[in-house]
Amino acid sequence: MIGGQAIHIADVWCIFEHTSGKKVEALRDVSIDILPGQFVCLVGRSGHGKSTLLRAIGGLNALTAGEIQVGERNVIGPSAERGMVFQDDTVFPWMRVRDNVEFGLKSQPIGAEEQRRIANEWLERVDLVDFADSWPKELSGGMRKRVVLATVFATGANILLMDEPFGSLDYVTRLILHSLLLDLWRSTEHTILFVTHDVEEALILADRILVMSHGRIVDDIIVDLERPRDEEIRAKPEAVRIIKTIGQHLGLGPVKRAHEQRRDDAIIAV
Amino acid sequence: MSDKAETAASRGWLTVAAARGLPQWLDPVPILGIGATLGLWYLASWAIGLYMPAPHQVFADAFRNFASSDYFMGLGLPAGGFVPHLAYTTTTVLIGVGIGVVLGCLSGISSARWRTADRIMDPIMSTFGTVPILVAAPFFLIWFGLVGAAQVILVSFYATVIMHIYSLQAVRNLHPRYIEYAMTLGADQSTIFFRVTLPGAMPEIFGGVRVAFASAWGLAAIAELLGSRYGVGYAVLTLEVVYDVSNIMAIIIYLGVLALIMDLFIARFRQFATRWAETGKTR
Numbered sequence: 001m002i003g004g005q006a007i008h009i010a011d012v013w014c015i016f017e018h019t020s021g022k023k024v025e026a027l028r029d030v031s032i033d034i035l036p037g038q039f040v041c042l043v044g045r046s047g048h049g050k051s052t053l054l055r056a057i058g059g060l061n062a063l064t065a066g067e068i069q070v071g072e073r074n075v076i077g078p079s080a081e082r083g084m085v086f087q088d089d090t091v092f093p094w095m096r097v098r099d100n101v102e103f104g105l106k107s108q109p110i111g112a113e114e115q116r117r118i119a120n121e122w123l124e125r126v127d128l129v130d131f132a133d134s135w136p137k138e139l140s141g142g143m144r145k146r147v148v149l150a151t152v153f154a155t156g157a158n159i160l161l162m163d164e165p166f167g168s169l170d171y172v173t174r175l176i177l178h179s180l181l182l183d184l185w186r187s188t189e190h191t192i193l194f195v196t197h198d199v200e201e202a203l204i205l206a207d208r209i210l211v212m213s214h215g216r217i218v219d220d221i222i223v224d225l226e227r228p229r230d231e232e233i234r235a236k237p238e239a240v241r242i243i244k245t246i247g248q249h250l251g252l253g254p255v256k257r258a259h260e261q262r263r264d265d266a267i268i269a270v
Numbered sequence: 271m272s273d274k275a276e277t278a279a280s281r282g283w284l285t286v287a288a289a290r291g292l293p294q295w296l297d298p299v300p301i302l303g304i305g306a307t308l309g310l311w312y313l314a315s316w317a318i319g320l321y322m323p324a325p326h327q328v329f330a331d332a333f334r335n336f337a338s339s340d341y342f343m344g345l346g347l348p349a350g351g352f353v354p355h356l357a358y359t360t361t362t363v364l365i366g367v368g369i370g371v372v373l374g375c376l377s378g379i380s381s382a383r384w385r386t387a388d389r390i391m392d393p394i395m396s397t398f399g400t401v402p403i404l405v406a407a408p409f410f411l412i413w414f415g416l417v418g419a420a421q422v423i424l425v426s427f428y429a430t431v432i433m434h435i436y437s438l439q440a441v442r443n444l445h446p447r448y449i450e451y452a453m454t455l456g457a458d459q460s461t462i463f464f465r466v467t468l469p470g471a472m473p474e475i476f477g478g479v480r481v482a483f484a485s486a487w488g489l490a491a492i493a494e495l496l497g498s499r500y501g502v503g504y505a506v507l508t509l510e511v512v513y514d515v516s517n518i519m520a521i522i523i524y525l526g527v528l529a530l531i532m533d534l535f536i537a538r539f540r541q542f543a544t545r546w547a548e549t550g551k552t553r
Contacts (some may be wrong), residue, residue, distance in 0.1 A: 060450055080456025090451040094469040094546045103465070104455035135546045155455050 004158045004191030005071045005081070007034040007057060012066035014052050014215075026052040028215040030066070037189040039182075041202035044212035045250055050195045051163050053212070057193065058084045058161045070159060080104055083157030085165040091136045091144045091151075098123065098132040100147050104155030122150040126180065142173035146180070153184055162194045166201070178204050179228070199246050203239060204229045211249045218249050323516040332520035345508050348500075352521055358500040360528060362421045362490045367482050369422070370429020374482075375475065377430070378437030379467075391434065399431035403492055411497045421493040421501065428489055429482040436478025440471035473547050476540040483536060487529045 014027035026049050034040055042050045055061040057068055059078040068075040070082065078084075083104075091100055098119055105115040123129050126146040136144055145165060152160060166174045182205065185192055196202055202209050203223065211219040221242055225233050233239060248254065308325055315324040323331075332352070335342060339351040348354045377395070381388035407424060414420040448470060452462045494503025502525050509518045 058454055060453070078450070078453035080454070082454060084451065084454040086447055086451060088445070088447050090447050092448065092466065092470075093548075094472070094544075095465075103452070103457070107456040107458065107461060137546065137548050151455065157454075161454075 003189050004037045006036045007159065007191065007193070008069040009033070009053075009057070010067055010069075012053075012056065012068060013064040014049075014056060014061060015064040025215050027056065030215075030217055032210065032217055032220070034191060034193065036191055039185055039192045039205055039207045040194065041206035041209045042193065042195045042212055043197065043199055043202045043209055043246055043250075046197060048212050049215040050197075050212050052215075054084075054161050054163050054193060054195050057159075058082055060084075080107065080155050081157055082159045082161060083152030083155055085145075085148050085152060085160065085162040087164040087167050089141070089144055091139075091147045093136045095136075096132070097128060097134050097136065097139070097147055100136070101150045101154050104151060108156075118154050119150075122154040125153075125184065126150045140173075142169055142177060145169065145177060149177075149181065149184065153188065153190075157190070158188075159191045160193070162192065164195055164197070167196075167198075174201070181205070182227070199243055200234070202246075203234055203242065209242070209246065211246055213249055213251075219245065221245065321513070321515050323519065328516050328519045328523070331516045332523060335517060335520070342505075345512065347505060347508055352505070352524055355500060355502050355505040355521065356524055356528060359487070359490050359494065359502040359525065362425055362493075362501065363483070363486045363532075366422045366425025366490065367429045367479070367486045369426035370431075370482055370486075371433050371479060373426070374430040374433020374435075374478070375437045378434040378439075379441055379471070381434070382438050382441035383463075383467075388438075395431050395434045398427070399435070403428070403489055404496075407493055407496045410493070415497055418499075421490055421498060424493045425486050425489050429486060432482045432485065433475075433478050436481070437471065437475050440474030440478070441467055443474065444470040473540075473544045476536070476544060480533065480536050480540075483532055484529065487525060491525065 009030055009032045012027050012030045013025070016024045016026055018024065028049075030049075030053060042053065044050045052061055056063055057070075057075065059075050059082065075082075092103065095103065098116075101119040101122060102115050105118055110118075120129070120132070123132055126149055128143065128146055128150065131139060131143065136147065139147065148165070166177050169177065178201070181192075194202075194205055203225075206223050209219075209221040209223055210217050211221070223242060225236065225239055227233075229239075311325050315322045335351040337351045337353045338349060339347075340349070342351060343349040377387070377391045381391045403424070406427070407420075410420045410424045410427075414423050444467060448466050449462060452466045457465070490501065491503040491506070494501035495507055496503075498504045502521055505521055506518050509521075
């Protein structure tokens with residue numbers, strides 16, 4: 001399926017109560033619109049609401065107030081139209097790779113042969129055909145991430161919610177997976193929301209970077225750099241300005257908005 | 271380097287057999303252990319005398335009375351030697367643990383899933399589970415003794431408690447991320463249960479099955495000791511009247527061998543059923 005859906009987030013609050021009775025405002029009045037097919041990175045420090053927002057869109061966290069809409073419908077729970085990739089390894093170890101990829105398809109009204117065909121297609125696209133009959137324990141961490149990617153793409157979710165998916169991988173594996181993910185995104189045009197604390201990673205991937213701090217979205221940066229975003233591109237003045245702005249938001253000095261640091265047409269800070 | 275040789279190297283000189291590619295049972299360390307036991311046994315029999323028969327006497331009795339015995343018939347036991355008793359106790363254990371696995375998993379898994387079930391089952395399991403068998407057995411014998419089901423029910427009772435605890439823990443220990451991942455892939459509750467929760471809990475449930483079996487042999491024998499017309503326990507009771515220590519030891523050895531074979535069988539089955547798991551988790 002080609003294309004993604006828009007996500008409309010309006011006045012969302014998420015307040016948790018710890019067992020100690022302490023209340024935590026994980027999301028404070030978050031409103032944002034994400035366009036169909038956009039690759040959006042959510043950056044921020046740990047514990048500042050990125051994962052909470054992502055899980056809320058996934059339907060895994062209840063909202064205290066506000067609403068989240070996908071397409072025209074309110075999000076009330078998890079659904080196969082919003083695939084999630086977690087930081088932890090979620091590949092089911094008790095299923096072979098192929099059964100993992102087919103897992104989501106099994107809940108859909110399609111025949112076994114069609115399921116197999118779709119699974120094979122995605123296994124091919126993540127370059128795991130030769131491992132279709134392997135057990136997950138026989139794969140490396142990076143390969144298991146590719147299994148998850150194949151699974152969520154095969155299931156047909158047109159919104160992908162990724163919670164620091166490559167956080168535990170080594171540098172090279174992460175770069176390889178970045179380009180794989182970008183390839184898959186380009187060919188499917190799905191909407192992707194990608195949480196990361198790594199500003200560099202956000203710069204490689206995103207059309208648009210949302211900066212979160214203390215439960216709020218404090219900046220919304222359009223990244224209008226050409227792709228692929230190799231080292232030269234990321235060293236361009238506009239890229240460096242984005243990195244600086246994000247760093248300031250995250251506590252590395254007083255915030256000077258991008259337009260104050262010399263407004264560039266390519267960078268629109270809201 | 272093969273896995274075998276690697277383990278051997280890590281354990282040093284002790285696993286000579288493994289290092290030379292010999293089968294596991296030729297490993298000198300267990301053989302040394304068995305040898306030491308036999309040596310001590312001979313020593314004890316020499317020191318104690320009549321009531322501590324030497325190993326070769328016990329083994330001779332074990333063979334002589336295995337499948338038929340006029341001597342046993344003279345004591346009022348069935349003429350078939352040890353076999354009918356061993357068969358009876360084995361049947362008790364198999365049926366008892368079988369029932370226990372089904373009931374214990376049902377209550378354990380539902381307790382893990384539904385708070386209400388947990389609140390109902392937890393007090394029952396934690397109180398009844400602590401009742402010693404010597405206290406519980408007379409009741410079971412009075413209630414079910416006449417229909418000959420007391421032993422089976424007693425074994426299934428304790429197996430249920432063990433399986434309840436193990437399966438409850440197994441489901442609780444399964445990381446919620448698997449459930450969440452399955453939900454975001456569009457799986458419904460029954461798919462999640464049968465394809466995620468159950469297989470994920472399997473390694474720990476097998477651990478429970480192993481413990482249930484291990485304790486079931488002893489429980490069955492004790493239950494028979496307290497009132498039965500068949501079984502290992504009953505045979506021990508009868509032989510005790512005539513101070514026949516040698517045959518008592520023989521039947522206990524048979525019981526031990528049966529338990530060992532059962533354990534190996536379960537271990538093999540578990541190894542196959544949870545072949546997906548990292549080796550560290552299956553052990």
